[in-house]
Amino acid sequence: MLMSPASIFCTEIAALLLVRSVEGSPFQESGIGDKIRSIGRVTNKQHANDQKGFDIVVHGVLLWASVGFLMPVGTLAMRMSSTNTMDRHPPRHKILLYVHAALQVASVLLVTIGAVLSIRKFENAFDTTHQRIGLALYGVIYLQVLIGFNRPARGSKHRRTWYFLHWMLGTSINLVGTLNVYTGLHAFHARTSRNTQLWTIIFTAQASFMTVCYLFQDKWEYVQQQGRMEEEDDGGDGEPNVSPKENGHGGMTDEDPSTSPTRSRSRSNALGTHFSRTNVLNTLLQQPNA
Structure with a gap:
């Protein structure tokens, strides 16, 4: 105590x-x-040990709040601002962009405070895994800041390279930062002999929840599209809403899904594209009636 x-x-x-x-x-x-x-x-000596333990706790809280919480939340906020959001809801896209930037700036400030504290208070021999990962993480975080503030205009020739590099560094920071929180808890237990099992469980639950949200974001728009497709197919009364047209030989054929604006907007996933192309091929290969 x-x-x-x-x-x-x-x-x-x-x-x-x-x-x-x-x-x-x-x-x-x-x-x-x-x-x-x-x-x-x-x-x-007891006073020095207590002060050292207090400094370690402050350092751990700062780095957890930064790379373990604010940065992942900022990433989730930016992923909510997809291309469709930018096209359909520009104000929402702008708000999410500002939220992402504000969270990342706040996390960098906390990282800086934690780094200064570790330089002034700790023995920086870099002989432990936690210290080595932390040093590399500091460098990548500040590199990401420089890249983030030098974003090319959308549509420029360097935009694709910038986006890939920004995404790769951001994903690496989130993954390595989460790993270093665990190594920090282990180092704190080894130095102070205090039980860190409860904090490990809490952080694992938080990281798992954020991971589920991250994965679910990829499918959320697709789930919403499924509901719209069912309503369009049923016509609102439970009956299939098929608009037939003449096929040029006196017969009737279903409307080509690729020519429907509603279908073209809703095809944004690989599975939907596969079936749409299959229907197009069936239409093209359909034999004329005798």
Whole structure:
């Protein structure tokens, strides 16, 4: 348990007064003074250990809030702003872009504070996995900041390269940052012998929830499209809504899905594209009636 600053100060003053009171007294000759001075040294060492543990906790909270929470949330916010959102809801796309930028800037500020704290308070021998990963993570984060503020205009020839690099670095930061939170919990347990199992479980639950949200975002628009496709096919009354047209030989054939604007808008996934192409091929290969 960490000692409060007031209790630490009072303990140091009491030890100092005891040491001063026995110097030059009969107690010093009997060895009691040495024992009291030894107690003072132990108290100072305990104070140093408590302060070190407090600094480690602050460092861990700052880096968890940055790479373990704010950066993933910013990534999720940006993924909500897809191309369709930009085309159909420009104000919403702009808001999500600002939310993404604000979260990333806040996380970089927390990373900077955590880095300064680690430089000033810790032994930076970089002989542990946590320290080495953290050093590499700092460099990649600041590189990502430079790339983010130098975004090419949409449609320019460098936009594709910029997007790929920005996405790759952002994904790497999220994955490696999450890994380093676990290595930090392990290092904290090894240094202080405190139980970190509860914090590991809580962080695992949080990371799992964010991962599910990340994966679900890829399918959310497709799920919404399925509902619209069912309503269009049923015509609102449970009956198939098929608009036949003449095939040029006196017969009737179904409307080509590829020529329907509603169908073309809803085909944004590989499976839908596969079936649409299959229907087109069936229409093209259909033999004329005799």
